[in-house]
Amino acid sequence: MTTTPTQPTAPTPTPRAPQPLPAEENAPINYLNETRGIWSWMTTLDHKRIGVMYLVGVIVSFFLGGVMAILLRTELFSAGPGVAKLIGDALGHDKWQDTYNQMFTLHGALMVFLFIIPGIPAAFGNFVLPIMLGAKDVAFPRLNLFSFYLWCGGAVFFIAAIALGGLDTGWTFYTPYSTDPASSTFGGVIPAVFGAFLLGFSSILTGVNFIASIHMLRPKVMGWFKMPLMLWALYSTAIIQILATPVLGITLLLLIAERAGDIGVFDPSKGGDPILYQHFFWFYSHPAVYIMILPAMGVVSEVISAMSRKHIFGYSFIAMSSLAIALLGFLVWGHHMFTSGQSDTLNAIFSFITFFIAVPSAIKVFNWLATMYKGAILLKSPMFYAMSFIWVFSIGGLTGLPLAAISTDIHLHDTYFVVAHFHYVMVGGTVFAFLAALHYWWPKMFGKHYDEKPSLVAWFFIFMGFNVTFFVQFIMGAHGMPRRYADWSVEAWKASQIGKGLDTSFIESKVQLFEVCHKISTIGSYGMLIGFLILSYVLVRSLMAGKPASRNPWGANTLEWHCSSPPPHENFATQPQPNDPYNYSGWTYEPTLEGYKACEPKEPEH
Amino acid sequence: MNAIHGLLTLANTAPAATASADGADSLLRTLTGLPEQASDQAEASDPLFVFIIGLSVFFFVLIIVLMVWFALKYRRREPGQEAISQASHSNLLEIAWSLPPLVIVMIIFFVGMKGFVTMANPSANTIRVDVLAKKWNWSFSYPGTALQNHPELLLPKGVPVEVVVRSEDKDVIHSLFIPAFRVKKDAVPNKYNELYFTPTRSGTYPVFCAEYCGTSHSTMLSRVTVYDTKAQWAKAVEDAARLPFKELPDELFAEWLAIGNAEQFEQFREKVAAIDTEWEEKAGKMIQPSVRGEMLATSHGCMQCHTADGERSTGPTWKNLYRLERTFTDGTKAVADENYLRESILQPNRKVVATYASGQMPQFQGKIPEREIAAILSYIRSLKD
Structure with missing residues (x-):
């Protein structure tokens, strides 16, 4: 910080700035305008530019996955053929159900592999991790760029899979369905699986980079328990990334070998075991759920403390609960398989361990609430999204309880109850934290403010739309609506094996209930769509004509707020001396900056 | 139209349920979104589900009320306002909000496991x-x-x-x-x-x-x-x-129902073949798997080394074999259920029962269709006292 006597960091000294901003408050040369041209971006080693490129990539993926979601919900607005039939006819599919199956597969695969997993750690993690450490870049900048290109490669293979006949296996690629030569989308599986394999490597290398950075680049005065909680979250995430993702890689290679080479690892007709595939797959994909949620929790810890202008409550408990979740996350994969016929002992053990995850999750939520208590809470977009995170994560977490208890899970497994649960945890959790992060770090990343009022309107539509879309799915799921069903109409029953002359009265009330719930859900999804459209408008407008932001509009004390907005290429001229990241006493409000400035006569904290 | 009906159904289920015999219990079930309850498994797991939902509502309301209350009460009223307190830890509080959840989830685990155990274990006379x-x-x-x-x-x-x-x-x-x-x-x-x-x-x-x-x-x-x-x-x-034997005379159909072994089946087949070959074909298709299994066991040569009457032979007898606990030459044990028996047909030398010699039986991996294995398993199951 320029104005603290201990550490001058920015290239220009900062006396009081009487008028708006840039010249004094922020350096004229920053990472965005330092060099120009697309080539300078494609070959950049700057973690901030790589973070921004990831941000663009994951937003594009989220958009594509979102288009699929809206198409799915439109199809499900009423039972029977709808928009899926229109698309299917245009693509020359024989059956509209095949079109639907491809749509939900693409929705899941795009959202999980291209958006949720890299979303917060690769985009925001890349941007803030080195700055929070007071470093110039991550430990291995070249590897960082390579990870990004691997991510792009994975994305290209996914698109190739669509071109080569589509994909209808679900994002889980369960065998023997995914290795069945009779399936309608035989051509798409290998490219898609290879795409997921590349994305896995991108994730592993990012994890390696983050762990190395936190170990090697942490300033001497920043002990482990002086790190911002975002770094604890990213560190825990990176552990999962490097330990679990290789298993996914091996599994996917085996799947490709099985499919291309006709060997029988998973195929029961060749002596293989399809349940083995599920074990391998969930050994990665359950910890992956925590790759999705842990960085989100890191964001929420930062945002709630900064926006409440109050020291985070229970720092070490939040940090350790991240690690606990990361480690417990490795031991619970079997709870995805309670109905698969695995041994009863395994079911009991997996259920038992699963319940322990409730404790660190509860610890986090209560500590966030305690942080808000007696704070000075700034009710602006980042805080609204962070509080929305607590709302949806609470519902998502609590509805995990009947899924972790074996006897109740047997009924709920593979129904819309599960669909609602994991959307609350993954979409709710990750998306709301992603949006909190986007609004919180936006002024830092781009040096611009966004309009607060339309941004809150967007929040309202997204939050309400989300809850309307997914809450009702709990109800129809508990009533027995299975997931991945293209149809639930009376006509579907008439087309089934017992359909000839069937008296359908036993199913009618159920069909009507499903119909109402699906309609409500679809209407909710349109609400979310409106919200995201407003949000896009707000952010694009901010980029084009936003008011310049000062270096620290929120008055936060993690190191990224000590450098200018946007930060210069090397972040800091000299290495800053970090103090307690949640001690806000060094910053006072300065109306002319619409933000905070460091207190002049402040003594060094150490 | 359907949507309106559906809304009415949704609205009407609750009162309809109260009127029914199970009263409050049923109302709770409906409110928590569960369908009609028609098995002991439903009776065992529903109370747990209702309990968890109730508990979840309690914790959710607690969290949200606190959050909204804090957000309103401690909202920043003017720019630059500072927090009232900077309290940052309390081990007592941490314990207070860690231990109760731990106790509660352990209770849920035990009840959930108990409910599952009844589903995982066979009762007699099923x-x-x-x-x-x-x-x-x-x-x-x-x-x-x-x-x-x-x-x-x-x-x-x-x-x-x-x-x-x-x-x-x-x-x-x-x-x-x-x-x-x-x-x-x-x-x-x-x-x-x-x-x-x-x-x-x-x-x-x-x-x-x-x-x-x-x-x-x-x-x-x-x-x-x-x-x-x-x-x-x-x-x-x-x-x-x-249904498939609509035109078969009643007394012949009664005979069909009574078939319990291969010999009776052969006699029946001869009788219907004399009337109409179509019935013979049908009988061949609709034959009980255990009877077909008996014929297959003979034609595959199983009965040269296994017996159906409890006598020891080159291989273990099939009488009362199903779900019997077996001890193998390496000292391990397993229950002879379908998965074990199937494995023993396909790869007999993987698990050899103690006191029997290894390498006596040929491997059937790749030599016998799954359908035939299923029929032979039915036959083995039928050999019970």
């Missing part, structure tokens, strides 16, 4: 149903009766049921899901998965496939009919078995 799933239909066979490969599930009320689910060779994974019974079991190709429950309420309920299986996943549907008494159920099973 009725058995063999379920075969394939793209995209279900077929239900009733061992010990003449009804095979029926598209619907028929069960008596109050009698424990043992459902064995499997998917056809070279097919994909399906999952048998009956919401009214709160049961679900994956049908995996060539694997025998067991499910136990007792229907407690007569009526007709939907059956779904719950594991995504391709194009017609959403029409892989059937229904289960629960009959008030075992006699009514037996009659329904017989009527259903009669």
